[in-house]
Amino acid sequence: MARRAVEQELSRERILEAARHLFVTKGYRAISMRSIGQHLGYSHGSLYYHFKEKAELFYAIVMEDFDHLCQLLNQVKDMPEQGETSKVERLLLEFIRFGLNNAHQYEIMFMIRDEELLSYCRAEQARCFEVFASIVRGNMDLNEHSLEAMHTVPLSLFLSILGFISYYIQDRVTYEEVEAAANAHVKTLCRVL
Template identity: 65%
Template sequence: MARRAVEQELSRDRIMDAARHLFITKGYRAISMRSIGQHLGYSHGSLYYHFKEKAELFYAIVVQDFNHVDLLFRQVISSPKVEGLTKVEQLMLEFIKFGMDHPHQYEIMFMLRDEEILSYCRAEQSKCFDVFSSIVKKYMREEDHPLANHTSVPLSMFLGLHGFISFYIQDHLTFEEIQPAAIAHVKMLSHSL
């Protein structure tokens, strides 16, 4: 009965949130299941009910974060057009907004460089970019953009967005604080093609 109470109280999401924070602040290698349990005020054994090992926990975090971005991309597709923005510009702004409003998630998804965990991120990064790329190409074709079939355009856009987020994320700013700069950056990326 006591184990069941702990299992109900200590949810996967709570473990993942704590682990995400610890992986960012202390580094993947410095964190153990024991230290995550201590951070949460539980024995590390209670974490094993949800995750077999640290790598499985890390991968669950990565997948959850990339699924969130995928959902945001799909919401842009189904949302009405915003006055003064193309769908591609809306997509780019949504990506910047995610990065700024979820800095810990963004850092785990795109900025951790630990060789031991990079393989967990690469496959998900590739899927994320493929979705982004297909949306960009679709709307560029619909807008009859002269570079619609150029394969390097989505990658250039994506890298431009990543650079923007990476620069501003260090200052712990919100999207609202950098929104004018984000709009200007997105417009520049869109119109420089």
């Protein structure tokens, strides 16, 4: 084992990816640090070099995934207007693309049901929603929308996109496989804008 550790160091990224897969496929409670180590072919003690406990490992996964999604959303915000697709439509499509093409991450981020873990996810979901909502509000015309709409429209769009992803994620399809449906859904949603 020592030789193996020298030949191929167990990286934080490898641990995060293996743990993410195991948490989604087997459930958080069914997975131990020992089982993650076994999955990777290392002793569980080698994991403690990177993470003190399983909860810290889970939180690192959640933070990494939400940081990545928020980065994607901010990239859309910073893009110049182009063609017939509005910035809000691109935002919604990018969110759908992320969810369907990163099913394991999305399930941990938005579909986890474990009460103990929801507290980790809820704060990050709220942070993600605020990025999303600020982009939507920034593209709404104040002369055409009430103050109430400035609050309700972003939430309605967000929840609708989560529902779309949750529906299609069950079939393990990629974004490309449902791109036409995603475009139609987003066009319908954005009529309110």
